[in-house]
Amino acid sequence: MAKFFLNNILALVLLVVPGILVAQSATEGAERIIEVDVPAPSLSGNLLGTQGVQSAAIYLPPSYNNQPGHRFPVMYLLHGIFDDYGVWVENFEVPTILDRMISNGELPEMIVVMPNGGNKYGGGYYRNSPVSGNWADYIASDLVEYVDENWRTLSNPESRAVVGHSMGGYGALNLAMNKPGVFSVVWALSPCCLAPKQDLSLGNDAWRRAADIKEPGDIQNLLEDRDFYPIAILGIVTAFNPDPDAEPIYGDFPFDIIQGEIVLDSEAFDTFVDEFPVRQVRDARGALRDLRGLGMGVGLGDQFLHIPTGTMEFSQRLGAERVPHQLDVYVGDHRQLVADRLEHVVFPWIAERLVFSE
């Protein structure tokens, strides 16, 4: 969940030519980024108007072109809601950090792929949904296959990592649990949506406002007002509890509003809460234990209050199921230390765990 007004800065800054190396000679990694159009058949039929071809940015390591026979491991970076891959390139300065670390010998060379995952409600949570599209399949199948076909990758799970921020942190963990055998090293930064608590709890009054929506115009008004929580809730509902027949939202709320008060629908509430990761650790423990690395970091001052508590509860559930993992709890907020953490914690940790040769 990026700050709501943060947006497609990248599109303004770069001369983005899909599939074309933007600035090969630049010393700054930010300028050695390829933007590509990735076919996304997994998104076809979605009801939110999301395009069937999705942009992604690809970082090729400095010697990629000089070692034509060499294959590289791949790290995928998943952004947060209302973000796009620009958040990695511009805000968290990933290409600059990678170039510097590789140049200093602190990091071996790898390919880094930064897909987009947004839609009109902020994003599809990298989940499969008949309403928002099969985003998990898009990442784990469409995109991975596209990358492996078009670049010299080490195309096996041992050489494939996934890192996400906020919604993308959720996405990384969800892929690890529900798409086993694709990625073997996983880190979540400020991961949202691990447990329906605090601001993500149904007790957040914004759920009632979202549930008040009666017609398409109501949605339009929320979008125009950039009213964060109700819009994000529409994203949650269409991704976690989709219902193609429930116009205009195409998602179900796990409660009724009766005389202005929330009345839980017990069965729907079961279905809803069971989709959150803290309740899926047990069934996914086999897949999680098979990972080569699993880690997560969170700032105690995260503006999205469910994120620190959800992350710590997720860690506890991992421990209860004896899943090895790293937890990094620091002073900081939702975004401010992410670049620092990537450089000093996440990238070195991933490099230690990925396999760099065939």
Add this chain to the structure above:
Amino acid sequence: MAKFFLNNILALVLLVVPGILVAQSATEGAERIIEVDVPAPSLSGNLLGTQGVQSAAIYLPPSYNNQPGHRFPVMYLLHGIFDDYGVWVENFEVPTILDRMISNGELPEMIVVMPNGGNKYGGGYYRNSPVSGNWADYIASDLVEYVDENWRTLSNPESRAVVGHSMGGYGALNLAMNKPGVFSVVWALSPCCLAPKQDLSLGNDAWRRAADIKEPGDIQNLLEDRDFYPIAILGIVTAFNPDPDAEPIYGDFPFDIIQGEIVLDSEAFDTFVDEFPVRQVRDARGALRDLRGLGMGVGLGDQFLHIPTGTMEFSQRLGAERVPHQLDVYVGDHRQLVADRLEHVVFPWIAERLVFSE
């Protein structure tokens, strides 16, 4: 937390004459209620304009007047926010239930005292506060002394019970923990505010709306709109985190709003969360273990989502500190089964634990 639009029905129904027996000959207990004006010196100096004399209703048992030398135990009933004692008399039909049970031999005779505890923000949570007034002292000292002086009570803790609903459930537990030695039997029905979770979490978007208040007119608007959560939050803040210097709210929020996002103030947050009962069980375990009875009941469908989870967490903390107690988790909402529970669970349970003779 009563339904917001529920209100002073009692005042319209009864010819209320303070200190005068309303309808002595009535067979219905609802008509054998005395309304009294209780001096409340503990509330003096409050900044919310709450009166220094408070109304209360008193139920005298059927044979009170026929047994002039007999003394009775006393049960105090504490109502929820935006309620007054009318909720016991009218909605939960306490006098009718008491009369029937006493008449059937299911309950020994006792005096029942129903104070008011409301203010402009819904109520003072039966807590001491320089802003909302010292409501804990009012109940535990002013009111108890007034009752013991004016009626033939068994004036010792062993013969004194306290029962509360919603805010009053919180109040009953808070008095048990922080005013030890006054009440010895305690039951909380749908108790609010045991833990700052779900709708009571700072993640509830309504906190941001409450924190937007800049001037008295903003408060007035909320009150006129009967906008439940922001008003209730003002009540919480003035009772749990009062600050007589912080106009116009006279209370502090444990966070700042920076660029529209909540940023926790770590020290203020400590102070705030430490006031909630789930975090006070350990220090109060001695007082709680000394009780003759401690119980709580909650409906799984409570509209105020923090109430079931908070109650269950409170029970768990009691267990961890080895405090004997009863927990009753049932299908039902915030109010619908309260009268049923009073008759079939709470009153018989209290009667078994109170001492009925000197």
Add this chain to the structure above:
Amino acid sequence: MAKFFLNNILALVLLVVPGILVAQSATEGAERIIEVDVPAPSLSGNLLGTQGVQSAAIYLPPSYNNQPGHRFPVMYLLHGIFDDYGVWVENFEVPTILDRMISNGELPEMIVVMPNGGNKYGGGYYRNSPVSGNWADYIASDLVEYVDENWRTLSNPESRAVVGHSMGGYGALNLAMNKPGVFSVVWALSPCCLAPKQDLSLGNDAWRRAADIKEPGDIQNLLEDRDFYPIAILGIVTAFNPDPDAEPIYGDFPFDIIQGEIVLDSEAFDTFVDEFPVRQVRDARGALRDLRGLGMGVGLGDQFLHIPTGTMEFSQRLGAERVPHQLDVYVGDHRQLVADRLEHVVFPWIAERLVFSE
């Protein structure tokens, strides 16, 4: 888990004639008990030498013989390890209590069935096991059918309750979760084995002593020494983790002993811990919510330390899955208040929930 040296007192006290009314004219319920031999085909093939016909005691209510056309609800009482039905009759004085309560009009008449559930290791935990026998099937099928065929019962779940103490408390909850549709009202007194904690944790040094067993003579020595924990652990292993091929114990330990230290076997440990009720609540939530009543009580001073903490954790899991229930936490130990609780809490509570007519 009864005190180890407590035993078949009943056999010495009563002239027990299977199927014959022992003392029809006695005013004491303890003397109006029928002992019966119940065919137990579900136990056939067990490897512990447990008999295929099991004794049980049946309490018929005072007017059973005077109302030949009347049918009664049935309450089943399951005893703890190293006990037999004598614990109900002699120690907890159930027939005396029932007679008194029925006579005083405090309890409607019902049939009470007290099966035996013991074996050479203390008991089969009322679970199905190829080693200790299919005790769950014995209770839920063999015994219930036998009782319904031979006495005038209301033979439907709404009129059938199950109550257990210690191992039997576990058994009652396990039947509720894993044999849905047989009993509709369930109470567990001091229930053992809800979670593998404290004395039931693998950290109890007694597990190492049990794991030291190499040959049948080692088992015989433990039995002769009445060495409680290692024997009870054999019962746990044969009931929870049976292995007909693993002589002489016929059960597997979820760890290896290497150089005198416990080394967990991860997969075996999964299998083992997943059998405990705290980990089965989620999958059984549908069955548990369908009950007409579910309750449990525990003394804070229980000698078996895992029992209070396991019970409270089980309550918490029930709450997390929104399963209605009652929890009664009191000052007392494993046995001393059981008779008191049966009379003042459990029997009235069951009577309120059972259906007494067709």
Add this chain to the structure above:
Amino acid sequence: MAKFFLNNILALVLLVVPGILVAQSATEGAERIIEVDVPAPSLSGNLLGTQGVQSAAIYLPPSYNNQPGHRFPVMYLLHGIFDDYGVWVENFEVPTILDRMISNGELPEMIVVMPNGGNKYGGGYYRNSPVSGNWADYIASDLVEYVDENWRTLSNPESRAVVGHSMGGYGALNLAMNKPGVFSVVWALSPCCLAPKQDLSLGNDAWRRAADIKEPGDIQNLLEDRDFYPIAILGIVTAFNPDPDAEPIYGDFPFDIIQGEIVLDSEAFDTFVDEFPVRQVRDARGALRDLRGLGMGVGLGDQFLHIPTGTMEFSQRLGAERVPHQLDVYVGDHRQLVADRLEHVVFPWIAERLVFSE
């Protein structure tokens, strides 16, 4: 808690001359260790016969003698029970690792101090006790002052770290919580005794065997038999619940044994459990938040079963009190990955947080 039979290997291997540089020219760090005798006035008056002068080993970094004006930060390493500083030198190969890392430029130079902390029951848990001696004061005052006076240290908390294994991991965390302002960077490896669970639970049958001790000869027998758990329990009792008047153990058990069963003594149990770190996080949160670094690591296959669960519960409590920290949960046992973790996780992490200049 080291393996019981592991012991003073170092004394046999090195020609240990207190205060004298053992092998200045050796390329192996293991041979460039100084053994010193540290006055320990804090231990005077202990009732276990522990000496008032304690050995310690000191690692001086390679250029210590070549930079006579330079001051170095200090890292203290606290060993586990039944170990001495030899475990660091021989088993975990700390000097070799340090030399290699410093030589490779992976670690800046620092002084490393390895005190002894053992006694006849395995050790004093680095706690203050009138029975086992004031070990917390010995480390935080006697030893730190001795080191700062005799070597060129940066003598302030910002340049002082403490790392411990097993009992020493407990000790490091306990010093961080209860001796604030001495160490600023803290890491616990396989820390014991954070919570009284599993093998450390009172439910471990070994507590009953320890409680059976009646006379000094009983203790002697346990020691001769090297019966791990009862001896370790004597260490726990004399350190956590000492009682100089309670001969021959000089410590109190928080329960009575009645008819062979444990009966908790409620008040004594309070006192006992309140001493464990999971229950002290809240009161120590200020001190813990002030640290420059706090971390802990644990293997899921630790032979001492309370260690993984206690560590994860401690992490959770830290999170609940918003204390920044790192948690590293890995596949491994109590000792096997400690050397690997020191090299790849702990030492680099400490180096990033310590202040290396005045």
